[in-house]
Amino acid sequence: MAQILELIPSSRKKKNGEIAYKGVLNHFIYVEERRSADKITWVCEEKRKSECGARLFTNFDMEVVSAQLDMHRNHIADSSKLDVLEVLRALKLRAVETQEAMSAIVATARHRTSTVATAHLPLADSLRRNVCRYRVATLGKAALDDIQTLVIPQQFRCYPRLF
Numbered sequence: 001m002a003q004i005l006e007l008i009p010s011s012r013k014k015k016n017g018e019i020a021y022k023g024v025l026n027h028f029i030y031v032e033e034r035r036s037a038d039k040i041t042w043v044c045e046e047k048r049k050s051e052c053g054a055r056l057f058t059n060f061d062m063e064v065v066s067a068q069l070d071m072h073r074n075h076i077a078d079s080s081k082l083d084v085l086e087v088l089r090a091l092k093l094r095a096v097e098t099q100e101a102m103s104a105i106v107a108t109a110r111h112r113t114s115t116v117a118t119a120h121l122p123l124a125d126s127l128r129r130n131v132c133r134y135r136v137a138t139l140g141k142a143a144l145d146d147i148q149t150l151v152i153p154q155q156f157r158c159y160p161r162l163f
């Protein structure tokens with residue numbers, strides 16, 4: 001079975017305005033170098049920094065068609081970068097699927113990140129902004145429903161019973 005290159009949207013955009021994707025295979029991160037009629041050439045993200053010559057080719061379904069040159073001689077996979085991507089994904093899910101306080105979500109995200117990876121994690125302030133943005137974007141209506149079904153604390157429930 002062909003290996004599949006996993007795509008992760010990056011923060012950068014291409015010249016034509018499309019979102020640029022990074023590819024992940026076996027914990028290594030790749031960037032697109034060029035595409036031809038039938039395949040895409042991916043080079044290691046560490047190409048310049050580590051002078052890494054690893055490259056691989058996929059078709060447009062992201063199936064790896066050739067990995068003969070996929071050798072990272074000068075460096076190991078930086079799993080801390082992948083940890084961060086995972087943590088940010090989890091943070092987004094919790095922001096939209098739970099009612100947890102923002103500070104709790106941010107604290108969990110930072111707690112789950114290994115010490116090494118924390119260096120790559122955005123600052124707490126910007127994590128909080130992310131949580132807020134995710135919630136507003138996807139929960140606008142849900143948040144409103146919440147208010148309507150709010151549980152009233154016992155001490156305020158003092159209406160006399162009529163019967």
Ligand SMILES: [Zn+2]
Pocket residue numbers: 028044045046047052053054071072073075
């Ligand atoms: Zn490499």
